[in-house]
Amino acid sequence: xxxxxxxxxxxxxLQLYERLLLPRMIEEKMLILLRQNKISKWFSGIGQEAISVxxxxxxxxxxxxxxxxxxxxxxxxxxxxxDRLFAQWQGTMRGYTKGRDRSFHFGTNEHHxxxxxxxxxxxxxxxxxxxxxxxxxxxxxxxxVFNGDGGTSQGDFHEAVNVAAVWDLPVIFVxxxxxxxxxxxxxxxxxxxxxxxxxxxxxxAGVQADGNNVLEVYDTVKTIADAMRKKPKPVLLECLTFRMxxxxxxxxxxxxxxxxxxxxxxxxxxxxxxKYLLKEKVIDQKYIDSLRKKIKQEIxxxxxxxxxxxxxxxxxxxxxxxxxxxxxQQVKAPASEKKSEKRxxxxxxxxxxxSMEKLPNLVLMGQDIADYGGVFKITEGFVSKFGKDRxxxxxxxxxxxxxxxxxxxxxxxxxxxxxxxxxxxxxxxxQIVNNLAKAHWRWGQQADVVVRMPTGAGTAAGPFHSQSNxxxxxxTPGLKIVYPSNPYDAKxxxxxxxxxxxxxxxxxxxxxxxxxxxxxxxxxxxxxIGKANLVSxxxxxxxxxxxxxxxxxxxxxxxxxxxxxxxxxxxxLLPWDKxxxxxxxxxxxxxxxxxxxxxxxxxxxxxxxxxxxxxxxxLDAPVMREASLDTAIPFAPTLENNFLPKGRLxxxxxxxxxx
Ligand SMILES: Cc1ncc(C[n+]2csc(CCOP(=O)(O)OP(=O)(O)O)c2C)c(N)n1
Numbered sequence: 001x002x003x004x005x006x007x008x009x010x011x012x013x014l015q016l017y018e019r020l021l022l023p024r025m026i027e028e029k030m031l032i033l034l035r036q037n038k039i040s041k042w043f044s045g046i047g048q049e050a051i052s053v054x055x056x057x058x059x060x061x062x063x064x065x066x067x068x069x070x071x072x073x074x075x076x077x078x079x080x081x082x083d084r085l086f087a088q089w090q091g092t093m094r095g096y097t098k099g100r101d102r103s104f105h106f107g108t109n110e111h112h113x114x115x116x117x118x119x120x121x122x123x124x125x126x127x128x129x130x131x132x133x134x135x136x137x138x139x140x141x142x143x144x145v146f147n148g149d150g151g152t153s154q155g156d157f158h159e160a161v162n163v164a165a166v167w168d169l170p171v172i173f174v175x176x177x178x179x180x181x182x183x184x185x186x187x188x189x190x191x192x193x194x195x196x197x198x199x200x201x202x203x204x205a206g207v208q209a210d211g212n213n214v215l216e217v218y219d220t221v222k223t224i225a226d227a228m229r230k231k232p233k234p235v236l237l238e239c240l241t242f243r244m245x246x247x248x249x250x251x252x253x254x255x256x257x258x259x260x261x262x263x264x265x266x267x268x269x270x271x272x273x274x275k276y277l278l279k280e281k282v283i284d285q286k287y288i289d290s291l292r293k294k295i296k297q298e299i300x301x302x303x304x305x306x307x308x309x310x311x312x313x314x315x316x317x318x319x320x321x322x323x324x325x326x327x328x329q330q331v332k333a334p335a336s337e338k339k340s341e342k343r344x345x346x347x348x349x350x351x352x353x354x355s356m357e358k359l360p361n362l363v364l365m366g367q368d369i370a371d372y373g374g375v376f377k378i379t380e381g382f383v384s385k386f387g388k389d390r391x392x393x394x395x396x397x398x399x400x401x402x403x404x405x406x407x408x409x410x411x412x413x414x415x416x417x418x419x420x421x422x423x424x425x426x427x428x429x430x431q432i433v434n435n436l437a438k439a440h441w442r443w444g445q446q447a448d449v450v451v452r453m454p455t456g457a458g459t460a461a462g463p464f465h466s467q468s469n470x471x472x473x474x475x476t477p478g479l480k481i482v483y484p485s486n487p488y489d490a491k492x493x494x495x496x497x498x499x500x501x502x503x504x505x506x507x508x509x510x511x512x513x514x515x516x517x518x519x520x521x522x523x524x525x526x527x528x529i530g531k532a533n534l535v536s537x538x539x540x541x542x543x544x545x546x547x548x549x550x551x552x553x554x555x556x557x558x559x560x561x562x563x564x565x566x567x568x569x570x571x572x573l574l575p576w577d578k579x580x581x582x583x584x585x586x587x588x589x590x591x592x593x594x595x596x597x598x599x600x601x602x603x604x605x606x607x608x609x610x611x612x613x614x615x616x617x618x619l620d621a622p623v624m625r626e627a628s629l630d631t632a633i634p635f636a637p638t639l640e641n642n643f644l645p646k647g648r649l650x651x652x653x654x655x656x657x658x659x
Contacts, residue, residue, distance in 0.1 A: 001272040003215050005280070013282050016214050017273060018291060019053045023072040024270050025295050026082075029303070030089075034249055038307075039089060043103065045070030047212070047244035050269035051176055053077055054217025055144055059225055064130045064410075066114045066123045066145040069104055070176065070243075074146075078111040082302025092309040097442050098322075099312040106443045107410070114410060115443075117434050120148065121156030124173065125400035125431060128160050129407015129415075131169040131232075136363070136389055137411070140229045144172040144221075150181020150189050152198075156430075159400035161236065165202045166395055170232035172224055176211060178243040183255050195238035204234050211239030212269040242267070323477050325446035325501045331528045332495075334521035342520040345513035347487035348452075349378045351494035352416065354524040356386050359414055359498065365392045365401050366418030366452075375420055376454060376513060398428035405449035406435050409501075414448045416498065422453035422507065423467045436503040437478030446501040447478075450494070456509040456548060456596060457628075457644060462635035468597035468628070473505050474574055474606070480529065481574040483507040485550040487518040489571055492527030499526060509547050516551075532577035534584065538564035541590035541656050544581060544607060546570040549594040552646045560650060563657050573603055578610065585611055589620035590656050594645060599627035621659035626652045 005013060027046050033039045045052065052073030056065060067074040075085060088095030089103055096106035107114040114130070116123050127145035134141035147157060152175055164171045175195050179186055192198050199206025209220040217239060224235050242264035246252045253261070277283045342350060356362055364379060364386075370393040373380030382391045394401045398419065405415040419425050425432070436447040457466035473479050480502055484490040490508065497504040535550060536557070543553045543565055550569045557565055566584045570576055585591055591611060593604030608623040626645045634640050641647060 001210070001213055001267060001276075003213065003273065003276045005215065006219065008215070010282050013277060016053065016057055016218060017277055017283065019057055019073065019077055020049055020214055020270050020273060021291065022076045022295055023049050023053070025292065026072060026076065026299055029299055031249065041103070042249045043069040043247070044245035044249065045072055047264065047268060048176055048178060048241045049073045050214035050217050050273070051174065051211045051239045051241060052146075054214045055172075055174065055221045058218045058221035059142060059144060062112050063142045063144065063225070064112045064114060064127070066116070066127050066130075066143070067104060068116050068120065068123070068146040068148060068151070068176075070148075071104070071146055074113065075104070078113055080108065080111055080113075082298060083305040086302045086306035087309060090306050090309070091311055092306060093312045094306065094309060101442045107445055108443070109410065109445070117438075119156075119430055119434060120151040121154030121160075122399065122403050122431055122435055123147075124157050124160030125163070125403020126407040126410070126435065127171050127173075128163050128167070128169055128400055129404030130410055131164065131171045131407070132167065132363075132404060133408050133411030133413050135169060135232055136413070142170050142172060142225045142228050144174055146174045146176060148181060149175055149177040149179070149186060149195070150184065152195065153181075153189055156399050156403070159395075159397035160403065161202050161204070161234065162395055163397050163400045163404065164234035165204045167392075168233045170228040171234045172221065172228070173234060173236045175236065175238045176241055177238055178241045179260070180243050180247070180256065182247040182251070195236060199236040202236070204236060206236045206238065208238045208240065211241035212267045212272070214269055214273050322444075323441045324480075325440045327500050327502060329496060329500065329526070329529055332524065332526045334523035334525040336521075336523055338522040339519040340522055341517050342487050342491075343514055343517040344487045344490055344508070345376060345378060346517075347491040347520050348494060348508055349380070350520070350522075351491035352378065353382065353385070355495050355498040356382070356390065358524060361412065362414040362416065362498065363390050363392065363408060364416045364418070365394050365404065367394055367396060367420045369393060369418050374418060376510070378418070398424055399431050402428040402431035402449070402451065403435060406431070406439060406447050409446055409448040414498065416450045416452060418452045419454065421465050422455035422469055423464050425451070425453060425469065429472070432473065432479070432503070432505075433476045437476045440502070441478060447503040448501045450497045450504040450506055453505055453507045454510050455507045456511055457633050457640060458511040458548070460635060460637045460640055463632040466633040466640075468595070470505070470507055470573055471597055471602050474603055479503055479505060479574060480572070481505045481507070482529065482572050483546045484571060485509075485512070485547050485569050486516065487520045489527055489533070491520055492525050493529070493571065495524060496526035496529050500529065507547065511548065512551075527571070530572045530575045530577055532580035533569045533571055534566060534580065535569045536565070536567040538566050538588070540564045540588060541592060541653070542566040542568060542584040542588045543592045543594055543653075544568045544570065544584065544604075545594040546573065546603075548596050552649055553594060556646070556649045556653065560653060563653055565653070570603075576603075576607065581607060581611065582615055585615040586618045589618055590659065591619070591623045592652060592656050593623065593625040593627075594649065595627050596644065597627060598630050599625060600630050602627050621656055624652060624656050
């Protein structure tokens with residue numbers, strides 16, 4: 001291995017040596033502890049340390065790094081205290097996730113590190129968001145995100161590199177090409193000869209470095225970062241290396257040919273660098289011995305602290321409280337009585353525009369939302385008012401954009417992500433349910449993102465432009481869900497969601513966009529989150545519903561003059577208003593849950609279960625449900641009408657009335 005010291009001082013060379021030795025010695029200790037059954041699992045980066053170490057040393061301390069499972073050198077390079085780092089691995093309270101997540105799955109803004117979620121690829125979208133924030137804030141920052149060669153096969157990786165390319169984001173996409181993804185060798189993972197070739201396809205620069213040569217990594221990253229600070233644009237950096245141990249310790253390396261192991265053992269990054277420094281007389285054996293002794297002591301000390309602590313005593317209240325970022329809503333009334341007629345769609349647009357005026361750190365992202373104004377024209381005219389930096393057309397990359405929302409949030413910004421149709425959220429599902437929803441509970445990071453979801457059927461648009469998918473998210477702790485049924489709520493709930501630092505899904509029914517209108521305040525205001533609205537009062541029974549269901553319930557009740565019913569519009573689905581539900585159940589004793597979403601596992605099922613557990617004594621009839629058929633949504637209007645619950649509603653109401 002050839003080292004070229006260029007103009008580096010002895011001090012730089014020594015620092016790199018110390019930084020390289022540190023993760024190696026920690027790992028060696030961990031492998032012993034693993035054999036002694038004192039730790040539970042270990043993903044080894046032995047043999048790959050030069051990449052983490054060289055890169056971390058080359059960047060500024062406040063450049064964000066998003067490491068993976070073999071990048072201990074990033075954490076040690078950023079000087080995380082050993083007692084906290086080890087406590088994190090042990091799952092104790094001193095760790096970064098209060099015992100809630102394992103190993104390197106945590107972030108620390110203090111150290112400008114955002115750790116992975118197990119899914120690997122989603123890190124890249126988050127890196128895009130951090131880099132975007134830095135660019136918008138004119139900070140001249142560089143963001144580096146790690147990938148294994150296997151992880152580059154994921155859609156998340158492609159999307160994020162593409163977004164960074166299109167938006168000229170200063171991101172270094174590091175690929176640690178170590179020959180294997182778990183047991184799968186490279187030739188079963190990808191066909192490209194080198195990742196530098198792939199960069200061409202994305203229209204960005206690709207650079208290759210010897211990942212076992214710490215000086216080469218350091219110099220390469222420095223050069224890339226310097227250029228990026230002057231002119232932001234992404235670079236794909238492929239570091240050639242080898243995985244010297246199993247995927248994790250239990251899985252072994254039987255499938256790796258011995259010759260390969262032997263050849264790469266000769267290229268060990270620490271041994272070779274040490275030999276070079278000895279030869280250059282930058283260090284001597286005495287220095288090595290004393291440094292090893294010092295590090296050993298530090299490790300032992302950190303371990304003693306972390307082993308002296310046990311797993312946190314479980315406190316349900318603490319667990320539940322940390323699901324959401326703390327936020328006490330101050331409901332805002334409009335400043336004046338001024339009102340004008342607004343369609344549902346105008347109210348959404350109005351709320352979004354006023355939020356953009358009020359919240360200078362709010363960024364809008366979505367497909368065709370800039371000059372074109374979005375497919376439903378909600379952001380029409382926004383670009384001329386707020387500029388293209390804040391009203392951003394995105395490529396077709398839902399996952400990367402939702403991940404970017406988290407990245408922006410990490411940098412203290414807010415974002416609204418428009419799904420062109422709610423159906424397409426499937427492409428970004430993982431970012432929502434695993435990254436946005438869990439970030440606060442896992443490591444105290446708020447995910448200040450509102451996802452707008454044009455939803456619903458009735459337009460004969462078939463199975464992929466008509467779905468109701470609120471129940472997919474209803475089941476996920478950490479999310480909030482709102483679903484307005486009228487223009488007033490549409491504006492007030494959107495403004496409220498954008499104020500709250502927690503992740504929201506904001507459902508807007510497409511059929512209501514231009515079919516309903518109302519006198520809506522012109523001034524900014526918010527509607528209380530978690531508060532249902534009794535939109536119609538009656539005696540005989542209660543219809544608990546939301547969205548289009550409110551309109552169906554009204555219409556059908558108008559045709560049934562003998563029935564007197566409460567209509568409770570939930571407005572917020574998560575958290576839903578238990579008090580209001582209880583009040584209406586107590587009042588009428590008969591409940592019908594109505595929703596456009598399919599029946600099984602829908603919101604109605606949850607509320608029915610809650611009513612039967614908590615309000616059983618007030619019931620005069622079984623809780624009934626009416627919802628869409630348990631099929632996908634058909635295209636032909638005849639079939640679609642049959643699918644939707646409206647046609648069955650009158651009969652169901654009568655059945656409940658007569659029970
Ligand atoms: C979405 C997803 N699929 C599968 C896995 C299981 N898994 C964890 S690591 C890994 C291999 C990763 O290989 P690579 O990206 O090359 O990184 P390396 O482990 O070699 O550093 C697999 C398949 C996962 N964590 N996430």
